[in-house]
C-alpha cells in the first residue's frame with residue numbers, strides 16, 4: 277500500500293484527489309491543506325517527512341492568482357519556487373517520489389502549433405515566471421520528480437473560469453470574452469485520475485525509474501479560445517446569455533496571457549498510454565455535478 281501526501285488539498289485539484297481517494301482503497305492518503313501544512317514553512321515540512329513514511333508526494337499547493345501575482349511577486353515566488361524547492365529537497369532526503377504541477381503560461385513564445393516540453397519557455401508574468409522557476413527548482417533538487425504541465429484547469433470545486441462564466445452569465449444579458457487566446461481546458465478530475473493511474477502503474481513496477489524525472493504535458497484533448505469555452509459552458513448549462521468574442525486588447529489585465537498555449541501530449545501518451553478525454557466531454561461531466 278502506497279502512502280501519498282497531497283499538499284494544497286483544499287484547492288480544486290486537491291479536492292479532486294480527495295474525491296478519487298474514496299475509490300482508491302489501495303492507497304493511504306494524507307491530505308494536507310494550508311492549515312495542516314504550509315509548504316513555505318521548511319521546519320514543518322521537514323517534521324512531517326520525518327514523522328510519516330511517505331512513498332509519494334503530490335504537490336497541489338501553489339499561488340495561482342495570475343493577475344494578483346503582479347502585485348505580490350515575493351509571495352508568489354515564496355510559494356511557487358522556494359517552497360516547491362524545499363518540498364522537493366524533503367522528498368529527495370526521504371526517497372519520496374514527487375508529482376508537481378506546472379502551467380501552459382510558461383510558454384509565451386510566439387509558436388502556434390501544439391507545444392512540446394522542449395520548446396522555448398518565455399513566461400511573461402509573475403505567476404508564469406515563478407511557476408517556471410519552481411519547475412526548474414524541483415527538477416534539480418530531486419531526481420524522482422515529474423512535472424506535469426497542464427492548462428486552463430477547472431473543477432466543480434474552488435474558483436475557475438468556467439464557474440465565473442456561469443455566475444456572470446446568470447447575472448448579465450451579455451458577456452465579452454477574449455477569442456484570440458487559444459488553449460486546452462482541463463478537468464481537474466481527469467488530471468487527478470491520470471496521476472493516480474500513474475502511481476498505480478508505478479506500484480506494479482510498470483514505470484522505469486528514468487520516467488520519473490522530467491516535464492510532461494497533460495490537458496484534455498482538443499482546443500478552443502476562452503470565448504469558445506465560455507460559450508460551450510453556458511450553452512450546456514442552458515444559461516441564456518450572449519457571449520461576444522473580443523480581442524485581448526478589449527479585456528485589459530495586469531498580467532499578459534499567451535495567445536497560444538495548446539500542449540502537445542505525445543510524451544505523456546507514449547510514456548503512460550492512458551486515455552485522455554476530450555474537453556467538451558469532460559466539461560459535460562463536470563457541469564453535471566453542479
Ligand SMILES: NC(=O)C1=CN([C@@H]2O[C@H](COP(=O)(O)OP(=O)(O)OC[C@H]3O[C@@H](n4cnc5c(N)ncnc54)[C@H](OP(=O)(O)O)[C@@H]3O)[C@@H](O)[C@H]2O)C=CC1
Pocket residue numbers: 283284285286287288289290309310313314315316335336337338339340355359376377378379380407425426427428429430434435
Ligand atoms: N488553475 C489552473 O488553471 C491551472 C493550475 N495549474 C497548476 O496546478 C496546480 C493546482 O492548481 P489548482 O488546484 O487549480 O489551484 P488552487 O488555487 O485551486 O489551489 C491551490 C491550493 O494551494 C494552497 N496553498 C497556497 N499556498 C500554500 C502554502 N503556502 N501551503 C500550502 N498550501 C498552499 C491554497 O490554499 P488556500 O485555499 O488557503 O489559498 C489552495 O488550496 C498548481 O500548481 C497550479 O499552478 C496549472 C495550469 C492551470
Ligand SMILES: Cc1cn([C@H]2C[C@H](O)[C@@H](COP(=O)(O)OP(=O)(O)O[C@H]3O[C@@H](C)C(=O)[C@@H](O)[C@H]3O)O2)c(=O)[nH]c1=O
Pocket residue numbers: 340341342343378379380381426427428429436437440451452453454457502527529533
Ligand atoms: C472574466 C473574464 C475573463 N476574460 C479573459 C481574461 C483572460 O484573458 C482569460 C482567462 O481568464 P481568467 O483570468 O479567469 O483565467 P486565468 O487566471 O488566466 O487562468 C489561468 O490560471 C492559471 C492558474 C493557469 O495556470 C492557466 O492555465 C489558466 O488557467 O479570459 C474575458 O475575456 N472576459 C471575462 O469576463
